[in-house]
Every structure is written in structure tokens, then in C-alpha cells.
Amino acid sequence: MEQKPPVSVGEEFDVTIEAVGEKGDGIAKKEGFVLFVPGVKEGDQVRIKxxxxxxxxxxxEVCDGEGGESDGDAEQSDEPDEQAEPAAEDSEDFGEE
Incomplete structure (x- = not known):
């Protein structure tokens, strides 16, 4: 019995990051379906694709869309490098394992 996932490639929507996984990726859910989002922190509210x-x-991945810029600027100004670097490392590590 196959159940179709409630999301499709290319779909965009707003989520709250519920947790951070072992590899540093954020974990969000859409109708109970788990989505991994690199470069975010627990509690972040982001628009993802x-x-x-x-x-x-x-x-x-996080969209660079409207609405998120003003909220994102405030948080990114504190630690912009820490958010950008782990995302690249996580993506590479995830593919190797």
C-alpha cells in the first residue's frame, strides 16, 4: 500500500523548524511528512522549496522570497557565517554516507 507524500518537488510553503538533526539540518514537517532543511536553526520560521x-x-531549501528578508536580516546579522558554512558541509557529508 503506497501512500503519496503530501509534498511535491518545486512546491513552496512556510514552515517552522521543529528540531535540528544529527548532521545539522533543520527538521520541518508538512502533514506529518519530514523535510530536512539545511542552514536553519530550531524555531526558525522560513519559506522553503x-x-x-x-x-x-x-x-x-530556504527560499529567498518576499517577507522572509526583513525577519531573516535580523537573525542573520548576528551569525551570518555560522549559518552559511554548515549548510555546505552538511550537504557534502550527507552525500558521502
Whole structure:
């Protein structure tokens, strides 16, 4: 019995990052479906775009869209380098394992 994931590649929506996984990726959920989002922190409210969908999990990236800029600027000004660098490392590490 196959259940279709509630998201599709290319779909965009707003989420709250509920947790951070072992590799540093943020974890968000859409109708119970887990999405991994690199470069975010627990509690962040972001607009994401789905990049890959598997049977039980998906992957997404933060959109540089409207509305998120003013909120994102305030948080990014504190630690812009720490948010950018781990995202690249996580993506590389994830692919190797």
C-alpha cells in the first residue's frame, strides 16, 4: 500500500523548524511528512522549496522570497557565517554516507 507524500518537488510553503538533526539540518514537517532543511536553526520560521521527495522523507531549501528578508536580516546579522558554512558541509557529508 503506497501512500503519496503530501509534498511535491518545486512546491513552496512556510514552515517552522521543529528540531535540528544529527548532521545539522533543520527538521520541518508538512502533514506529518519530514523535510530536512539545511542552514536553519530550531524555531526558525522560513519559506522553503521542496528539492527532493523520497517515500518517507523529503529535502528542501530556504527560499529567498518576499517577507522572509526583513525577519531573516535580523537573525542573520548576528551569525551570518555560522549559518552559511554548515549548510555546505552538511550537504557534502550527507552525500558521502
Amino acid at each position: 521542496v528539492t527532493k521527495v523520497l517515500n518517507k522523507v523529503g529535502f528542501a
